[in-house]
Amino acid sequence: MTEFKQKGRDSLKNGRIIKALSGFYYIQSEDGKIYQTKPRGIFRKRNESPLVGDEVKFSASAITEGTLEEISQRSNQLTRPTVANVDIGVIIMSLKDPDFSTSLLDRYLVSLEQHHIQPVIWITKTDLADEKEYEKVKVHADYYRKIGYEVILPERDKVLEQVEVEDLFGSMITKRLAVFLGQSGAGKSTLLNRLDANLQLKIGETSKSLGRGRHTTRHVELVPLLGGLIADTPGFSAIEFDDIAAADLAVCFPEIWETGRECRFKGCVHQNEPNCAVKTAVNKGTIAQHRYDHYLSILEEIQNRKPRYGKKRGS
Ligand SMILES: Nc1nc2c(ncn2[C@@H]2O[C@H](COP(=O)(O)OP(=O)(O)OP(=O)(O)O)[C@@H](O)[C@H]2O)c(=O)[nH]1
Ligand SMILES: [Mg+2]
Ligand SMILES: [Zn+2]
Incomplete structure (x- = not known):
């Protein structure tokens, strides 16, 4: 520990987590070697979990004896x-x-x-x-x-x-x-x-x-x-949309987003509004019916989801 303090951050290696299994994080370092590491206790205290894909700094006395020290900011x-x-x-x-x-x-x-x-x-x-x-x-x-x-x-x-x-x-x-x-x-x-x-x-x-x-x-x-x-990755087919606001869903459908610029109402979500350019395009066949149907069903899921835990009512 003292030795670590003396050496400071300069002695840390850079790498990326490539696998997480049974509490260990496997980090591929810049030189291509793969180290088995345990995270520092601080991550648990802060309720932060390292993730596969994370760019990290770590220390290691041996290839199977590493400590994950720092996680860089994630792009997503x-x-x-x-x-x-x-x-x-x-x-x-x-x-x-x-x-x-x-x-x-x-x-x-x-x-x-x-x-x-x-x-x-x-x-x-x-x-x-x-x-x-x-x-x-x-x-x-x-x-x-x-x-x-x-x-x-x-x-x-x-x-x-x-x-x-x-x-x-x-x-x-x-x-x-x-x-x-x-x-x-x-x-x-x-x-x-x-x-x-x-x-x-x-x-x-x-x-x-x-x-x-x-x-x-x-x-x-x-x-x-x-x-x-x-x-x-393991297969999955149940997908939930807990983090999307209804108004942001159209961005996730490129053709609906593009056409939606022409809607009469600025905040049009292309559901029940009159003069909706998206609905017109669906009727004309330029936007596929199935895409619009799927857009609407996800929109309804978002509109019907229960208020989130931890968020005060009315806030
Ligand atoms: N005929 C045919 N069979 C395939 C093809 N690709 C995969 N399979 C078969 O489909 C089955 C499932 O393939 P996997 O590669 O295990 O599928 P996976 O997506 O990795 O599945 P999970 O790991 O469970 O998420 C196996 O029996 C494969 O042989 C293909 O192009 N043609
Ligand atoms: Mg598989
Ligand atoms: Zn619209």
């Missing part, structure tokens, strides 16, 4: 999956098994847009679809591209080779932190294994009777890939 913080400082959220949606759902996709998109994280949509299991099913999803993919999203939809009957994946995706993630998210069984771990066969991430089976995955991945871990860091 996803709560599901729990990762900090995320640049890109890659939404993995299977075309089949489990079936493609625009409702679920829109909820993932909002959860990323809310934190100003760039979304990429990646559709897997195209090899399982028949032509009709594929075409239907292709129409959706084109719409999401039109409103500004990057969509990766491999051809049917074709598993992407590693070089093709690198071509499609490599430049996007260089020097960045990407999180793979999506429901269980969508194929997140499979895709990452394809990017680097050495990873050997555990792959699950999808249950035929349930049509969904079995929660094979249990923890978040960052792995260095394609010059960036990618997190495989």
